[in-house]
Amino acid sequence: MPGPYDIFVLVKQVPDQGSKAGLNPDGTIDRARAKRMLNPFDRYALQAALHTKRTYGGRVTCISMGPPPAVEVLLEALEHGVDRGVLLSDRRLAASDTLATAYALHKTILWCGHYDLIFCGLQTTDGDTAQVGPQIAERLNLPQVTYCEDFSLDVENDRLKARRIIEGGCQHVISQLPALITVANSYHPLEYKSFRGAWKVAYLQRHADELSKVITTVDLDIIGAESDRCGLKGSPTIVAHTDKVGELGGSCKVSEGQAPEIMVSDVLKASNVKEFLAVS
């Protein structure tokens, strides 16, 4: 009988785009001043990992890559109930694109040891590529279930049953383990953190020696990654040029401060809305 399961979940710290802090007047983000948060898509992956642990037994390892403050998202994951955190932090990782990121993360996963299931969020809110999960699966030569909405484990046969979104419907799939799963935001939302989890993290933050047993920070040398395959050097793509998104549609004719019937009538007269009215 397989199990208990070794469950990995990958998370990322992203700038909080909903917060006004660190938002420049022109709409760009000042990453140094911006508030940081756990990538919202990763909350579903975290829920999937914790659900697996609670239902089938096992141990959850939460992995993140980023500068030292990214330890915050690992602490948040601990409050929710993960068992250990691993932070990959190294200056040589700066400016990694998805390929280089997937390389570094797959080396981290291999360093962490045996795994049965790897959960990722669908994408991040600061990159929006949805590429890193499948790129890690390719490096680890794993089957993958992307856009996973729901799943269960067939413990007896050591398999995973899952439902994934496709255009205009869904697919029911059965996969051998180990496998990598990217969790869609139609999966169950993350449950509230437990009192026990919050207490444990509060305790760990007062006891650095205890904390270091639960959260490990590693660099490229520790995980045995080649630095030439990380960061700017290891990235086949670069952002060569950025344009401000121009003002679209020219000048907007705004009606303001009048009675609704006048404003509506003005807009209906000035625009071409009436061309589209139903004939019947």
Added chain:
Amino acid sequence: MTEQINLENNETLPIHETPRGNVLVIAEHIMGELQPVTLELLGAGRLLTDKLGTKLTCAIVGYKLGDMPEKLIQYGADLVYVADHPELEVYRTLPYRRVVCDLLESLPEQPHVCLLGSTTTGRDLAPRIAAHFETGLTADCTELDIGPYEHKAKMDPSKIGLYPDCLYAIRPSFGESLKARILGPWKNPQMATTRPGVMIPLKMDMSRTGEIKEIAVNLKPEDFRLQVAQVVREIASALKLTDADVIISGGYGLGTADGFKLLKELADCFDNAAVGASRKVVDLGWIPYDNQVGQTGKTVRPKLYIACGISGAIQHRVGMSKSGTIIAINKDPDAPIFKFAHFGIVGDVQQVVPEMIRQLKKEKLGSKPGVEAVVHSH
């Protein structure tokens, strides 16, 4: 410092004349129908190919593909690679990945550019291929082009040089109100996925000719680690958002989920109209995800877009900014949507929308005297 400037000025960049390869589009099809995004990619790919002076190729993978390879030619492909095999009937990552990777490895020269749709399938398959070949991949592009690039950064001297024919993969950089041009000229294929509904397909041309080549399918046991037990297709009763001429969209400014009843009523005034929504209200459960317009929802470009109680954050804007006419209704005169809409009304949706419905109904009656009774019977 002076020395550095001199160095900059005297420097002549080595020119990397990379061989101009073909453009390859990976086709997507569902139940015997080519997906619109594939036809859009052929349209975009044709432009790139004409700039490169090479061939537009297309790979189609599946079982009993019928006349789809011919159709790909009629929509712009010069050469179609066909993998037709019973094990490829439904999309599965590993077998499809095997066929496409084997095809690329069998070609005498790598394609210059490889394009897929930014669909659940394209986003599942493209990163696997890119990681296998350790090449660059840009997600969710809204524009593609070919052009030169000078790389001067000193970090990695081996990359320095002038690259005459790079793929410009252009995508919105979200939350930062920027459009980023992403390049990866160092290795072919330069890969990108494009957002459905953005590129323009060519008109079907029955007289176009091209070549169709069967390709080998050599699957391995490890490609069958994942099996598809069942495929469920939901028959959408409502009009698809991406096909609508008119979209009435609602955001948090509606106040409650009931606000969508009002928008439905407004939509009913128009022909071929659908109701859309911002992410926030979809997350709140006011309306299903299928209706979401924007970064994590659908990209639409109807002839008329009426945004009700939507602030117009960049995440929403990228999904609808190509609409013909944009009318915004919002309480907040400083809402970003008034910066890019064509017409705006500053006011409460709950007051403005009923007034609009009233005036439009009156208009309909005015233009067709005598149908009042019929309208009322609906």
